[in-house]
Amino acid sequence: EIVLTQSPGTLSLSPGERATLSCRASQSVSSSYLAWYQQKPGQAPRLLIYGASNRATGIPDRFSGSGSGTDFTLTISRLEPEDFAVYYCQRYGSSPTWTFGQGTKVEIK
Amino acid sequence: EVQLVESGGGLVKPGGSLRLSCAASGFTFSSYGMSWVRQAPGKGLEWVSFISESRTYIYYADSVKGRFTISRDNAKSSLYLQMNSPRAEDTALYYCARVHYRAYAFDIWGQGTMVTVSS
Numbered sequence: 759e760i761v762l763t764q765s766p767g768t769l770s771l772s773p774g775e776r777a778t779l780s781c782r783a784s785q786s787v788s789s790s791y792l793a794w795y796q797q798k799p800g801q802a803p804r805l806l807i808y809g810a811s812n813r814a815t816g817i818p819d820r821f822s823g824s825g826s827g828t829d830f831t832l833t834i835s836r837l838e839p840e841d842f843a844v845y846y847c848q849r850y851g852s853s854p855t856w857t858f859g860q861g862t863k864v865e866i867k
Numbered sequence: 868e869v870q871l872v873e874s875g876g877g878l879v880k881p882g883g884s885l886r887l888s889c890a891a892s893g894f895t896f897s898s899y900g901m902s903w904v905r906q907a908p909g910k911g912l913e914w915v916s917f918i919s920e921s922r923t924y925i926y927y928a929d930s931v932k933g934r935f936t937i938s939r940d941n942a943k944s945s946l947y948l949q950m951n952s953p954r955a956e957d958t959a960l961y962y963c964a965r966v967h968y969r970a971y972a973f974d975i976w977g978q979g980t981m982v983t984v985s986s
Contacts (some may be wrong), residue, residue, distance in 0.1 A: 805973060812970070848912070858912040859911075
């Protein structure tokens with residue numbers, strides 16, 4: 759079973775700063791099936807990135823995804839007040855199954 | 868507007884049963900695979916089950932296999948989750964989610980329905 763480990767657990771930053779979130783897989787995964795979500799308190803998750811680097815519909819270009827193999831990154835170029843939230847990576851794989859990372863909380867410093 | 872609306876959650880006793888529903892609108896429901904994803908209070912996301920567009924493929928997480936049954940009615944644009952023999956650890960907010968046809972990511976989510984398993 760492939761495990762996704764996100765780091766850091768919490769990221770404390772100020773608006774305007776750059777956020778770099780990591781998602782590491784215990785085995786190589788297909789970048790075609792690696793996604794990122796944003797979840798704000800009391801809300802459903804929202805798809806940000808699919809296929810490791812493709813922004814979903816309506817997602818601002820300050821959000822970008824990169825990576826391959828076992829290491830993937832979500833970057834928020836300049837944090838806006840509405841970006842403070844929890845972020846999850848997720849992969850689709852054989853079995854088939856869908857697996858989520860444990861999440862990274864981006865909080866206001 | 869593309870929308871998913873879940874219903875049917877509530878309090879259920881361990882060993883009982885509960886049926887969740889998800890009503891879809893604003894898109895061609897029969898063209899998309901659908902899933903249930905849950906989130907225990909204060910915890911992360913856990914995929915529960917998937918059903919393909921024409922019900923050909925159905926998959927479950929090991930944690931619910933043999934107890935939960937996913938189904939769909941394309942004529943009614945509805946998705947269901949039959950929860951049998953629920954356990955305390957099944958207590959969670961259950962989301963209905965549309966599966967992106969190419970990336971197998973969850974591109975549309977409902978607002979969730981809360982299930983509490985307790986005696």
